[in-house]
Each structure stands twice: as C-alpha cells, then as structure tokens.
Amino acid sequence: MTTTVPMVQALDVHKRYGQLEVLKGINLEVRPREVFCLVGPSGSGKSTFLRCINHLEKVSAGSLSVDGELVGYRRHGNRLYELKESEIARKRAEIGMVFQRFNLFPHMTVLENVMEAPVRVRKEAKAVVRERAMTLLDRVGLKAKHDAYPGQLSGGQQQRVAIARALAMQPKLMLFDEPTSALDPELVGEVLDVMRQLAEDGMTMVVVTHEMGFAREVGDALVFMDGGVVVESGHPRDVLTSPQHARTKAFLSKVL
Amino acid sequence: MSRQTSEQVAVTAEGTPVPDPPPAALVAVPVRRYGTWALGLVVAVVVAALVRAFAVAKIDYGVVVKYFTAKPILTGVLHTLELTVLSMVLALVLGVAVAVMRQSQNPVLTAVAAGYTWLFRGTPLLVQLLIWFNLSLIFKYVEIPGVYSAPMNTIMTPFVAALLGLGVNEGAYIAEIVRGGILSVDSGQREAAAALGMSQRLTMRRIVLPQAMRVIVPPLGNEFIALLKYSSLAYTISYTELLQSANKIYTANFQVIELLFTASLWYILLTTVFTIGQQQLERRLSRGHTTTPSRFGSLLRRNLIGRRR
Numbered sequence: 001m002t003t004t005v006p007m008v009q010a011l012d013v014h015k016r017y018g019q020l021e022v023l024k025g026i027n028l029e030v031r032p033r034e035v036f037c038l039v040g041p042s043g044s045g046k047s048t049f050l051r052c053i054n055h056l057e058k059v060s061a062g063s064l065s066v067d068g069e070l071v072g073y074r075r076h077g078n079r080l081y082e083l084k085e086s087e088i089a090r091k092r093a094e095i096g097m098v099f100q101r102f103n104l105f106p107h108m109t110v111l112e113n114v115m116e117a118p119v120r121v122r123k124e125a126k127a128v129v130r131e132r133a134m135t136l137l138d139r140v141g142l143k144a145k146h147d148a149y150p151g152q153l154s155g156g157q158q159q160r161v162a163i164a165r166a167l168a169m170q171p172k173l174m175l176f177d178e179p180t181s182a183l184d185p186e187l188v189g190e191v192l193d194v195m196r197q198l199a200e201d202g203m204t205m206v207v208v209t210h211e212m213g214f215a216r217e218v219g220d221a222l223v224f225m226d227g228g229v230v231v232e233s234g235h236p237r238d239v240l241t242s243p244q245h246a247r248t249k250a251f252l253s254k255v256l
Numbered sequence: 257m258s259r260q261t262s263e264q265v266a267v268t269a270e271g272t273p274v275p276d277p278p279p280a281a282l283v284a285v286p287v288r289r290y291g292t293w294a295l296g297l298v299v300a301v302v303v304a305a306l307v308r309a310f311a312v313a314k315i316d317y318g319v320v321v322k323y324f325t326a327k328p329i330l331t332g333v334l335h336t337l338e339l340t341v342l343s344m345v346l347a348l349v350l351g352v353a354v355a356v357m358r359q360s361q362n363p364v365l366t367a368v369a370a371g372y373t374w375l376f377r378g379t380p381l382l383v384q385l386l387i388w389f390n391l392s393l394i395f396k397y398v399e400i401p402g403v404y405s406a407p408m409n410t411i412m413t414p415f416v417a418a419l420l421g422l423g424v425n426e427g428a429y430i431a432e433i434v435r436g437g438i439l440s441v442d443s444g445q446r447e448a449a450a451a452l453g454m455s456q457r458l459t460m461r462r463i464v465l466p467q468a469m470r471v472i473v474p475p476l477g478n479e480f481i482a483l484l485k486y487s488s489l490a491y492t493i494s495y496t497e498l499l500q501s502a503n504k505i506y507t508a509n510f511q512v513i514e515l516l517f518t519a520s521l522w523y524i525l526l527t528t529v530f531t532i533g534q535q536q537l538e539r540r541l542s543r544g545h546t547t548t549p550s551r552f553g554s555l556l557r558r559n560l561i562g563r564r565r
Contacts, residue, residue, distance in 0.1 A: 099448060121452065162448075
C-alpha cells in the first residue's frame, strides 16, 4: 500500500442514460504525476468516464474521487449531498480539460482566451495573469500569435492554445479528450510534443487517445475499455505489445 | 490577346500544335422571350395607369410638401422616434431577460417566460394598447402597500400606455430572437467554460451572449423598423406621434389624403434610413466573423456586452 492519495480513484462507477448503461462498473486508480491513457473503440465509454471526472457528466452509481475528494458530492455519514453549482465550479477550476474540438472562445484573442478564467473565476490581477499567460503561450510555441483570433489559427495551433488555456488555471490534473482526433495528420505531432513536455514536467494526465505511439512512449499506465468495462490494464508497453484478451488483440490489430 | 493565350497553351502542351480559332464571325442569338416582353408590358401599363390616376386625382401635392416640415408634423416625427427607441430599449431588456429565463433550470421561470411569449404574441398589439390605456377602469390606484400609491390616471398617460404596449409586446418577439441566438452557440463553448470553472451566469455573460450577438443583431434591425411602423397604432390612444399629428391637421383642413401622404413620406424616409443603417451593420458583423475580425465587430461586442479591459 502506498501512502500517497490517488489523484483519481474510481470504484464501481456506473453511468446510465435512461435504459442505456454506458459505464458498467469502472475501477481504476490514477496516481499523482502519472500519464494515464484510456484507449478503446468508439462507444466504449472512455470519453464519458473522462467527463465524469470533472462532473460534466453525473455518475449514476459508484464512487469517483479526485485527490481524495468525491466528485460532485459531499459525504455526511451514509448520505451523499450533491454540491452546489459554485462548489462544483470551484473543483472544476482545479482540473484542466482539453477537448477534441478545441472549443476555444472564437470572439476572444488567443491571449484573452488564456486569461479569461484566471481573471474572471479566480479574480487574479490582470498583470500577473498576463505574464503567466505569455509564458504559457511561449511554452506551447505560440507567443507570437497572442493577438490572433482562434479562427486565424490552424487546428494544431488552436489545440496548443487550448492546452495553454487549461494550464493557466494551474490545475493539479489535466484531462485530454481525444486531443488529436480532429487534426490533420501533419499537425498531430506538434500537439503531442506539447503533451510530452507537460508529462516530463510532472503533470498528472488522463488521456483518451488513439495515438498508440504516444501511449507507449509517454504513458505510465494504460486501460483498454470496451462496452463500458475495463477489459485490460497495465503498463502501456505490456498491454500494447502483448495483449492478453481477445478483444484487446482485435482492437489493436486494427489501430496499430 | 487571344494570340498570346494560344501561345501559352502551345507552350504548356509541350510542342503540340494548337490551331488558331477560325476567323469566322459567329453571332450568338439568344432565345427570344416574347412572354417576358408581353408580361412586362402589361405590368408597366397597369402601373402607369395607377400613377396617372393618382397624378390627376384631386390631390394637392403642394400641401403634401408644405406640411412635410410643418411644426406639428416635426413634433410628431420626434415623438414617433422617441416612442420607437424607448420601446425598443424596454423590449430589449425584457427580451434578453425572458430568453435567459427560458434557459433556466427553474421550472417556474421557464413556464413564466413561455407564458409571457405565448400571451403577448397571441393577442393583437392594438388590443394590448387599448388594454394598457384603459387600465384605470379596473385599477384606480397603483399601489405597493405601505410604499407607494398614485392614481392610475396620472401614471397611465398616452405615452406610458404606448410605451408599455409596444415595448412589452415587442419584448416577446425579441425574446424568441435572443433565444434562437443563444441556441445557435455551440454546446462545446459552454462545456469549455464549465471545465474552466466558470459559473453559468458568467458563461452566459462572457461566452454565450457575445457569440449569440452575431445571429441576434440582424433580425433586431428588422424588429426596430417594424416597431417604427407599429408605433402609428399609438394614434388610437391619442398619443401625438406622427399619424396623430397628421390626423389633427386634416380634421381641421379636410385635406385627408394629403396629410396621410405627408406622414407616409416621413415613415418611408425613416425606414429607408434605418434599412441602410441595418445593411451596413450586417455587413460589418459578417466581416467580423471571417478570419480577420473587424475593429467594428469587437467595438460593438465591447459596447453591447459591457466588457472591460
């Protein structure tokens, strides 16, 4: 038993939409400073699970906690009380998220996108945030584009801005929902480079991806999901090179 | 010119000889559209007959022009503009509030918002104006117990009745336009804002409404122009807007059509001016959405949403 609190801990997590059960009891643990990869065919529930971590989706049953605290609920004895909107927002602010479709704010410049949340949500001083934002944009290689609007950038550049925007809130955990799936093939590399650098800096990352190369190189742990359950988990090298389950083998033979 | 191009073609075709076009003068003859000509002629004749009828009719066009700048008419124009602008402001405030209420998770707010739209779009504007104006028949006093009390007659002047009638009615339409604009914003925008820890309120104000603006502003221009014309209904509750002013003059001098024409001239002048303004605004807004955002677009957003730097 390690003494460190897991960054994400899922115990028998279920998610239902009416009759349809998307998650059928997920158990997993993400440790601090770990790059945790979620792979699997589309519809396997990996994105849904990721969105449960910052409560964009409500868990139907089971327990999901981040850094030792339940997501979306407070426990008093044997009862779970749903948190108020402001409390949920405060917790979300500590978790960065990067979306498949970037979701930058198109009416704001790159710099304004990055500064928006620290200034409006955390009420930090603009000068401080501005400096941090410029440092972050420099880190993702887009300092020169700080005055551009998202519509003027390529997909890869937009995604790098989106990463900088999430990092500006100084999160303790970063969620990536297929961050390179909407990109032209030649732009995938620049985004993965930024993520690789982030991993080296010790950020805890949960990554839903189809980039097996990235998972093998950068990942510390990998889970293969299918049909709402965890089929197989382990170190990426082991799972990707010598999968034990037939379903994993079938999936990997298609994507590798 | 043609020789040059053929030379270029010859070069790109890598040595293949390209024959010069034959010098024969071919003349292309378009399809003869007899039907179009005939129909055009019929319509032109009908219009000419109508114009002639009005030209030779017993209308003193000198009077139309003379009253165009008469003091009572100018006052009427001013009152019409005042009423239109102020009811538009009221309608905007109501419309945005109701549209946001409609998105609320509170079922009472949603129901009230839907009910408001249903009620005020479902009854004629003229009837609503008459109800506002005659409200003193059932409520003698406006009273908030212990705080405020005044006789309805002194509050519900023709102007106030017209303002409330037009503004509250128009608000129902604007609510639908704003709601459409809000729904047009990609749901990923709300998710991104939520993931950053922004509250729903903040998300609405900073992320959703500014983007909805591009969709909302063009139809708002239409609404403003429509409102300008609907303001003539205030005539029926004796508010001295443009039509009422014309009415007062022609009941005295019996030059009815002349003064109605004077009023119409003013209405068409105003709507034309605002239509041109609206077209300019739309062009600027659509330019703001292309890859190079216009200064005007960001200026508008800044002013409309009250963003601070």
